[in-house]
Amino acid sequence: MGANLWVNYGEAVAAVLFGIGFGNLLLQKNLIKKIIGLNIMDSAVYLFLAEKGYIEGRAAPIVVNGVQEAAAYINPIPSGLVLTGIVVSVSVSALMLSLTIRLYRRYHTLDLDQISLMIKREGR
Amino acid sequence: MSRKKTEKEYQKSFAYYFFRWLNGEKDEYLGEVEITPKEPYRETEEEKRARIRGKRAIFLRLYGAKKTRAVRAFELFYKAASVVFCGILICLLLLTVSYLPPTGAADKPVNNEVSERYIENGLQETGAVNIVSGMILDYRAFDTLGESHVLFIATITVLILLRLDKKKNDGAGITAEQAELNDAVYEPKSDTILQTAAFILVPVIMIFGLYVILNGHLGPGGGFSGGAIIGAGLILYLNAFGFEKTERFFTEKTYKWVSFGALSFYCLAKSYSFYTGANHLENIIPKGTPGAILSSGLILPLNIAVGLVVACTMYAFYVLFRKGGF
Amino acid sequence: MDFVCNIPFISILLSLFSGTICSVLPGRAAKWVNTAVIVSVGIMSAILLVYVNGTQESFVYMMGHFPAPWGNEIRAGVLEAGMALFFCMIMLLCMWGGRKKLDEEVEESKHNLYYILVNLILSSLLALIYTNDLFTAYVFVEINTIAACGLIMIRQIGRTLEAAVRYMIMSLVGSGLLLIGICMLYDLTGHLLMSNIQEAVAQILEEGTYTVPLVITMALMVTGLAIKSALFPFHAWLPDAYGYSTISSAAILSSLVSKGYIFLLIKIIYRVFGFSVFHDSHIINVLFVFGLAAMIFGSLSAIKESDIRRMIAFSSVAQIGYIYMGIGLGTKVGMIASIYHIIGHAAGKALLFIAVIGLTDASGFSRSFFDLDGAAYRNKIAGIGFTVGALSMVGVPMFAGFVSKLLFAQAAVNNVGKLMPTMIVLAVSTILNAIYFMKTVIRIYTPAENTEFAVIPLKREKLYGVAVVLFVILNITLGMLSQPVVDMIRSGLEMFA
Numbered sequence: 001m002g003a004n005l006w007v008n009y010g011e012a013v014a015a016v017l018f019g020i021g022f023g024n025l026l027l028q029k030n031l032i033k034k035i036i037g038l039n040i041m042d043s044a045v046y047l048f049l050a051e052k053g054y055i056e057g058r059a060a061p062i063v064v065n066g067v068q069e070a071a072a073y074i075n076p077i078p079s080g081l082v083l084t085g086i087v088v089s090v091s092v093s094a095l096m097l098s099l100t101i102r103l104y105r106r107y108h109t110l111d112l113d114q115i116s117l118m119i120k121r122e123g124r
Numbered sequence: 125m126s127r128k129k130t131e132k133e134y135q136k137s138f139a140y141y142f143f144r145w146l147n148g149e150k151d152e153y154l155g156e157v158e159i160t161p162k163e164p165y166r167e168t169e170e171e172k173r174a175r176i177r178g179k180r181a182i183f184l185r186l187y188g189a190k191k192t193r194a195v196r197a198f199e200l201f202y203k204a205a206s207v208v209f210c211g212i213l214i215c216l217l218l219l220t221v222s223y224l225p226p227t228g229a230a231d232k233p234v235n236n237e238v239s240e241r242y243i244e245n246g247l248q249e250t251g252a253v254n255i256v257s258g259m260i261l262d263y264r265a266f267d268t269l270g271e272s273h274v275l276f277i278a279t280i281t282v283l284i285l286l287r288l289d290k291k292k293n294d295g296a297g298i299t300a301e302q303a304e305l306n307d308a309v310y311e312p313k314s315d316t317i318l319q320t321a322a323f324i325l326v327p328v329i330m331i332f333g334l335y336v337i338l339n340g341h342l343g344p345g346g347g348f349s350g351g352a353i354i355g356a357g358l359i360l361y362l363n364a365f366g367f368e369k370t371e372r373f374f375t376e377k378t379y380k381w382v383s384f385g386a387l388s389f390y391c392l393a394k395s396y397s398f399y400t401g402a403n404h405l406e407n408i409i410p411k412g413t414p415g416a417i418l419s420s421g422l423i424l425p426l427n428i429a430v431g432l433v434v435a436c437t438m439y440a441f442y443v444l445f446r447k448g449g450f
Numbered sequence: 451m452d453f454v455c456n457i458p459f460i461s462i463l464l465s466l467f468s469g470t471i472c473s474v475l476p477g478r479a480a481k482w483v484n485t486a487v488i489v490s491v492g493i494m495s496a497i498l499l500v501y502v503n504g505t506q507e508s509f510v511y512m513m514g515h516f517p518a519p520w521g522n523e524i525r526a527g528v529l530e531a532g533m534a535l536f537f538c539m540i541m542l543l544c545m546w547g548g549r550k551k552l553d554e555e556v557e558e559s560k561h562n563l564y565y566i567l568v569n570l571i572l573s574s575l576l577a578l579i580y581t582n583d584l585f586t587a588y589v590f591v592e593i594n595t596i597a598a599c600g601l602i603m604i605r606q607i608g609r610t611l612e613a614a615v616r617y618m619i620m621s622l623v624g625s626g627l628l629l630i631g632i633c634m635l636y637d638l639t640g641h642l643l644m645s646n647i648q649e650a651v652a653q654i655l656e657e658g659t660y661t662v663p664l665v666i667t668m669a670l671m672v673t674g675l676a677i678k679s680a681l682f683p684f685h686a687w688l689p690d691a692y693g694y695s696t697i698s699s700a701a702i703l704s705s706l707v708s709k710g711y712i713f714l715l716i717k718i719i720y721r722v723f724g725f726s727v728f729h730d731s732h733i734i735n736v737l738f739v740f741g742l743a744a745m746i747f748g749s750l751s752a753i754k755e756s757d758i759r760r761m762i763a764f765s766s767v768a769q770i771g772y773i774y775m776g777i778g779l780g781t782k783v784g785m786i787a788s789i790y791h792i793i794g795h796a797a798g799k800a801l802l803f804i805a806v807i808g809l810t811d812a813s814g815f816s817r818s819f820f821d822l823d824g825a826a827y828r829n830k831i832a833g834i835g836f837t838v839g840a841l842s843m844v845g846v847p848m849f850a851g852f853v854s855k856l857l858f859a860q861a862a863v864n865n866v867g868k869l870m871p872t873m874i875v876l877a878v879s880t881i882l883n884a885i886y887f888m889k890t891v892i893r894i895y896t897p898a899e900n901t902e903f904a905v906i907p908l909k910r911e912k913l914y915g916v917a918v919v920l921f922v923i924l925n926i927t928l929g930m931l932s933q934p935v936v937d938m939i940r941s942g943l944e945m946f947a
Contacts, residue, residue, distance in 0.1 A: 001219065001222050002219075002222035002223035002224075002662070002663075003222070004221075004222055004223065004224060004225070004226050005218065005221060005222035007226040007227060008221050008222070008224055008226060008227050010227055011221040011224060011227065012218055012221050012222075014221075015214060015217035015218050015220075015221050016214055016217075016218070018213075018214075018217060018626070018630060019210050019211075019213050019214030019217065021626075022210050022213060022623065022626065023206065023207070023210040025619060025622065025623060025626075026206040026209070026210065026619075026623065027203060027206050027207070027210075031615065034619065038622055038626075041622075041626050042626075044630075045626070045629055045630055045633060048630065048633055049633055051227050052227075052234060052633065052636070052637050053234075054227060054228055055228060055229070055230050055235065056228035056229070056230070058230075060344070061242075061243060061254075061255035061256055062253060062254050062255065062256075062343060062344065063246075063247050063253045063254075063255065063414075068243065068244050068247060069243075069244070070235075070239070070240040070243045070244055071230070072243075073243050073255065075234055075235055075239040076239060076242050076243065076246075076255045076256045076259050077234075077238065077239055077242070077259065077636075077642075078234075078636075079256045080256055080259050080260040080264065080267075081585065081633070081636075083256075083260060083271075083348060084260075084267060084268070084271045084585070084589060085629065086348075087271050087272075087274060087275055087348060088271070088274050088589070088592045090275070090278075091274050091275050091277070091278030091592075091596060092278070092592070092596065092618070092622060094278050094279075094282055094441050095278050095281050095282060095285075095596060095599060095618065096615070096618055097445065098281070098282045098285040098286050098444070098445065099285060099603070099611060099614055099615050099618070100615075101285075101286065101445065102285050102286070102606075102611055103608075103611055103612065103615065106608060106611075107608070112612075112615065112616075113199075115608075115612055116612055118608075119608045119609055119612055122608060216666050216669075216670075217630070217666075219662065219663075219666065220634060220662070220663040220666045220667065223660060223662050223663040224634070224637055224638070224660075224663060225637065225638075232637075232640075233637070233638060233639055233640035233650070234636065234637055234640045235640070236640040236641075237519065238519045238520060238640065238641065241520055242520070249515075249516070262514065262515075262516075263514065263516050263520050263521050263522075264521065264522055264585075265513070265514055265522070266513040266514070266522035266583075266586055267522060267583075267585055267586050267589050269466070270577070270586065270589035270590055270593060271589055273466060273469070273570065273573075273593055274589065274592050274593055274596065276469070276470070276473075277469075277566075277567070277570050277593055277596050277597050277600070278596055280473070280563050280566050280567065280600065281567075281596060281597075281599060281600040281603075283563060284560055284563050284600060284603065284604060285603065285606075287560075380473060380474055381474065383473070384470060384471075384473055384474045387470045388467065388470050388471070391463065391466060391467045391470060392467075394463075395463050395467075397514060397515065398459055398463070398512075398513045398514055399456070399459070400515070401512055401513070401514040401515035401516070401521075402451070402455075402456070402459065402511050402512045402513070402514075403451060403456070404451075407515065
């Protein structure tokens with residue numbers, strides 16, 4: 001065990017949230033809840049990245065009054081990475097939700113196991 | 125010479141309503157607000173039996189399938205394995221976190237020459253006051269190009285899944301006409317509160333979205349956030365006034381051509397800058413004075429292109445989810 | 451810089467842009483655009499391969515006006531160019547072989563969408579091959595995942611939709627692990643570019659400050675990519691996805707998409723952590739064990755299967771096990787064998803999928819074994835194709851599968867500790883492979899008495915025939931002229947380090 005667990009409490013929360021989302025994605029039977037788990041997982045990654053970029057007492061990386069010292073602003077890279085992560089997560093959620101809509105229209109249930117059973121009984 | 129209106133056209137015009145209202149001939153609320161209370165719905169015995177029967181049939185259909193022993197064992201194993209896997213994962217991540225460099229410190233490995241150059245030379249090299257904008261659209265533009273294509277490919281897959289054919293039932297379990305009928309339930313029937321709110325809010329939302337997009341290189345904002353705001357405004361407009369109104373300016377064709385135009389502009393502009401950069405050629409696009417609205421080279425047009433793509437995508441997601449067509 | 455060095459950039463951007471163009475074209479035009487893009491990217495990759503082979507040096511290409519740690523970068527060497535060329539060939543043949551089926555199974559109005567998916571898969575595969583930046587790799591991994599999901603569910607029946615959901619869940623688990631791994635690695639090293647990370651990793655190991663998180667990060671990224679490429683316990687989505695999607699999708703998914711992830715993994719092993727760091731960690735043993743398990747269990751499931759397409763899908767599980775076993779051996783020869791097997795398996799498995807569809811079409815669209823009697827007489831070209839593919843998978847000399855098995859055995863000899871398990875499992879798995887493939891070959895060449903299925907003449911399916919013949923030639927070439935390919939892989943791996 002390292003020494004920084006309490007200093008890095010933000011990252012620790014992100015790690016726990018990531019695990020919770022991960023568990024939801026694997027364990028929930030309901031497809032909508034699975035998608036919520038996915039979103040929790042992605043949000044945990046954003047929290048993690050935001051914590052990574054933060055430097056105590058510094059401003060957001062937008063140049064104000066011509067001050068251009070590296071000591072004045074936080075690290076801009078994690079912010080950019082979060083942006084990419086959000087876009088990917090939106091796209092994946094939309095895809096998963098539309099798959100859910102199609103399956104629901106056909107089988108009238110959101111339970112993935114039930115759906116597999118019905119498909120097996122269809123026998124195609 | 126003024127154009128003459130027929131009686132019918134005149135009766136539809138604003139002036140006709142206005143003068144009627146002025147003369148006190150028309151009650152604004154007549155027919156709009158329901159006054160007579162409705163009889164509470166009473167279920168007859170027969171209907172009740174039918175309802176219970178139907179429910180049971182559905183229940184049997186859903187849960188009637190027997191699970192064999194092997195399936196049960198597998199489910200148990202799967203659950204146990206998943207729980208163990210998640211537990212191990214959380215422990216491992218916490219262990220890693222406990223070793224990671226402390227949050228908020230200035231002398232971490234992350235704060236190295238890379239972020240230093242972004243902050244100290246970003247303004248001169250990209251012309252963008254917002255350093256994050258400069259980073260994602262100039263320094264690391266290839267990632268962002270990929271990112272907008274993630275959005276594009278997601279729309280394509282949603283189109284494959286949910287777009288309904290006008291004529292035939294193509295295995296989606298529902299035709300376009302049925303979807304239209306289903307959707308009619310949600311269509312607003314002159315909902316005065318919603319329409320008035322939308323009438324006031326939508327222009328403000330649109331203008332704010334435009335501001336966020338156009339200001340992306342000068343302050344917080346950019347194509348992705350501004351596009352999402354405009355998309356939200358469009359969705360609000362649609363909810364208040366219905367498809368009849370939005371169809372006049374936004375159809376599938378609009379979506380197709382706007383996103384095609386924006387994405388191909390993005391691709392070509394970035395290809396140009398990648399090509400000139402790699403071959404050490406001069407970039408002829410002027411940077412302008414930092415802080416002015418027309419500055420920072422390609423970042424402003426790229427933000428506009430991204431904003432268009434995102435706004436269209438958000439709106440397309442909404443309408444496809446709602447009734448499978450624009 | 452020579453103009454040839456622009457080829458990686460041009461091929462990625464061309465395939466990306468063609469996806470956008472296809473969105474406004476009708477299906478027929480999109481088909482031609484797709485073919486033209488694949489062919490031109492293939493030709494360009496061949497030129498690049500010749501060029502890099504001549505200079506014997508890899509080069510980096512700046513994506514923008516800013517050099518290494520600040521801007522994005524792509525990198526090309528012999529291995530990258532060879533892989534790009536090979537992927538283009540396989541993809542073109544898969545599209546040709548599955549075109550007729552695609553017309554039957556997918557609605558006319560959605561054809562152009564299918565070609566968009568294929569173009570974007572091509573561009574993301576190229577980006578995964580060429581990239582020198584971890585975050586770019588993540589973005590293109592996501593494009594690859596979503597497009598692959600589209601390929602699965604473009605034929606819209608219940609099975610494929612369910613398979614698509616399962617595929618997405620597994621893939622998202624994998625990409626989540628990959629993403630958090632990349633973020634942690636970024637925190638430890640402060641870089642996203644592969645070459646800079648490698649320097650920082652060497653420094654970290656020297657100072658000994660962050661060894662534990664580094665190993666865990668490596669484990670997270672390797673696990674993520676292993677899940678995405680359907681290593682043994684994570685293969686639940688695979689049989690339905692390969693077994694029921696339209697045939698060109700199945701062939702592309704099995705031969706290219708999962709291979710793209712494995713190639714990225716090899717790239718990360720070599721270019722991010724360094725081969726010796728990876729070799730000294732215990733992750734390598736885990737991969738080895740799971741690889742062995744996949745070889746046995748994949749083959750056993752394939753034997754039990756009575757549906758011919760699902761059988762081939764399960765065989766894919768076993769073959770991916772071979773690749774991971776080669777990586778897990780932890781020797782240079784093992785890595786060469788794995789990369790050779792990526793190529794050999796891609797050629798063989800794509801051929802099998804394309805050939806099977808001819809056989810089932812000649813048996814009244816039935817996929818069960820009982821109807822396949824004499825199918826090879828009713829559709830001769832498909833029968834020949836299936837036989838060649840099966841022989842290659844089993845590992846008969848003259849075909850690609852034999853060479854990779856020989857290389858695996860050679861690699862195992864260098865690693866004394868893992869020699870016995872490798873040899874035993876290799877032998878058992880070969881026997882199991884032989885059982886289910888030979889069973890099928892014998893069945894399709896057993897003359898059926900009074901069958902009601904009609905003979906499919908070769909003239910009706912010209913494009914299909916051409917695709918199968920070219921696939922057969924490709925397989926035999928890979929088997930007969932293996933030495934140049936192995937030399938190319940070896941010099942490519944040296945350029946990696």
